[in-house]
Amino acid sequence: MKDWKIVQRFEAVPDLPVLAEVDVLVIGGGAAGVAAAETASRMGKRTWLIEKYGFCGGAAVAGLSGTICGMFMASDNPDAQPEQVVFGFTERFRQALADKGGVTGPQRYGKTYTVTHDPLMWREVADDFLEQAGVTTLFHTAVTGVIMNGDAFKGVVIESNAGQSVILARMIVDASGDAALIARAGMDYYFGDNGRIQNPTMFFRIAGVDMEKYLAYYGEDTICPPKVTENIVAANQTDDYDLPRHKIWMFPTTRPGELMVNATRLAGQDGRMLNVIDPKDFTEAEVFGRRQVRSYAKFLNHYVPGCENAYVVDTGVEVGIRQTRSIVGVETLSNDDVVNCRKREDSICRTPWPIELHSGDKPKLHWLLNDYYDVPFNTLVPVVGENIIVAGRCLSAEHEALASARVTAQCFEYGHAAGIAVVKAIDEGIRIRELPVDEIRNVMIANGSKL
Numbered sequence: 001m002k003d004w005k006i007v008q009r010f011e012a013v014p015d016l017p018v019l020a021e022v023d024v025l026v027i028g029g030g031a032a033g034v035a036a037a038e039t040a041s042r043m044g045k046r047t048w049l050i051e052k053y054g055f056c057g058g059a060a061v062a063g064l065s066g067t068i069c070g071m072f073m074a075s076d077n078p079d080a081q082p083e084q085v086v087f088g089f090t091e092r093f094r095q096a097l098a099d100k101g102g103v104t105g106p107q108r109y110g111k112t113y114t115v116t117h118d119p120l121m122w123r124e125v126a127d128d129f130l131e132q133a134g135v136t137t138l139f140h141t142a143v144t145g146v147i148m149n150g151d152a153f154k155g156v157v158i159e160s161n162a163g164q165s166v167i168l169a170r171m172i173v174d175a176s177g178d179a180a181l182i183a184r185a186g187m188d189y190y191f192g193d194n195g196r197i198q199n200p201t202m203f204f205r206i207a208g209v210d211m212e213k214y215l216a217y218y219g220e221d222t223i224c225p226p227k228v229t230e231n232i233v234a235a236n237q238t239d240d241y242d243l244p245r246h247k248i249w250m251f252p253t254t255r256p257g258e259l260m261v262n263a264t265r266l267a268g269q270d271g272r273m274l275n276v277i278d279p280k281d282f283t284e285a286e287v288f289g290r291r292q293v294r295s296y297a298k299f300l301n302h303y304v305p306g307c308e309n310a311y312v313v314d315t316g317v318e319v320g321i322r323q324t325r326s327i328v329g330v331e332t333l334s335n336d337d338v339v340n341c342r343k344r345e346d347s348i349c350r351t352p353w354p355i356e357l358h359s360g361d362k363p364k365l366h367w368l369l370n371d372y373y374d375v376p377f378n379t380l381v382p383v384v385g386e387n388i389i390v391a392g393r394c395l396s397a398e399h400e401a402l403a404s405a406r407v408t409a410q411c412f413e414y415g416h417a418a419g420i421a422v423v424k425a426i427d428e429g430i431r432i433r434e435l436p437v438d439e440i441r442n443v444m445i446a447n448g449s450k451l
């Protein structure tokens, strides 16, 4: 991007106040960052978390992605009951949401299941988790630069409207989703499939739904039945609608008469792919997203029984971004690993979620039936860079592989693993890339993970 300079590295501590010197610094309070910070702090390390919004949740909350996918196996058997294979931090968080009435039970999603959470409760559970673990959280603060000694990360430069400051850290977790630190250090990363990334989506919620009537028509599967797709195609023939995505997903939430809607598909005005890392395209996505939400809401009012009087309650704080940068890791999760359900001894997470690729007029789903693949630890470790690990959707993965490995349950577990790894690296005085993965796995298993 010729108009932007991403690399912002300082080879010595810049002439700015030092706000804190910590053991573990986590950048980003999405699923991965919350898990990493909570885990490291519970293991006794002085841990800070920096988040640019005023709440945690990232794509799950600000992007309103709204469900915890990736916990259950898929099956061709329509009578198959939900079979959960991911536990650990994910299950602790899900249970804490459930204790507040903030998450549904398993809901049918094609050949598998998911659960839908309340985004407000998600934030509150994250607040409680971080506070109870003793994490110091700074909201409304962004990382703008990295402080390096050669390839070793030593700290970051942060910025808020209070000004600029420095945090020095022994270990850093880049849980920014965008590999913000790796990129600012000038290290290598992939960007989608040779620059092509998945479509962004503006989520929205509607209330005022007559659920009985709605379910009688739409059915229990949150993926729309063919008759809805046919109606979308028909409505699109008229000039009244702009409905570029023909297969939509709707999730009954924990609130009465409310649906969370995953329907929009955002491209530029001229039809081009939006590169949402660029604020110009990001802005276009937000404006078009809001307009498209109105068009889908009107469609629901006119074509989906039970939704006649439904109204939009809210949209995401930001358009949902599925993919930007992925690091170049010591290992890269390959498309073959995913489709062949490859098992690994150095696994830090099972993933049963399909490849869910959002491009074209319909999202494409490649199911993994009655099986899962393992995600190896070293997909979180960049090929170059010391004292740094990533967690979350910026792990090292090929394009289609990422379209499976990026969902929330997995991001929780990547954060869980990264939090343990940085603590072990400090305690044992060794580089993250030299850690025996068994030791990380043993702590995860003790914390309830099934590996």
Ligand SMILES: Cc1cc2nc3c(=O)[nH]c(=O)nc-3n(C[C@H](O)[C@H](O)[C@H](O)COP(=O)(O)OP(=O)(O)OC[C@H]3O[C@@H](n4cnc5c(N)ncnc54)[C@H](O)[C@@H]3O)c2cc1C
Residues within 6 Å of the ligand: 027, 028, 029, 030, 031, 032, 033, 050, 051, 052, 053, 056, 057, 058, 059, 060, 063, 065, 066, 067, 068, 069, 070, 141, 142, 143, 144, 175, 176, 177, 178, 180, 200, 201, 202, 319, 320, 321, 322, 323, 391, 392, 393, 394, 406, 407, 408, 409, 411
């Ligand atoms: C449209 C869409 C639909 C999806 N649907 C589902 C779904 O139904 N179920 C599911 O499980 N998953 C879904 N996902 C995927 C899932 O929501 C995300 O992949 C996952 O939440 C990513 O978590 P993360 O922690 O890696 O990153 P993020 O959630 O992106 O968190 C990164 C955090 O870092 C912060 N940050 C970034 N840069 C900086 C900086 N420089 N300084 C400070 N803070 C910074 C951000 O504000 C953000 O809070 C969907 C995603 C999208 C976009």
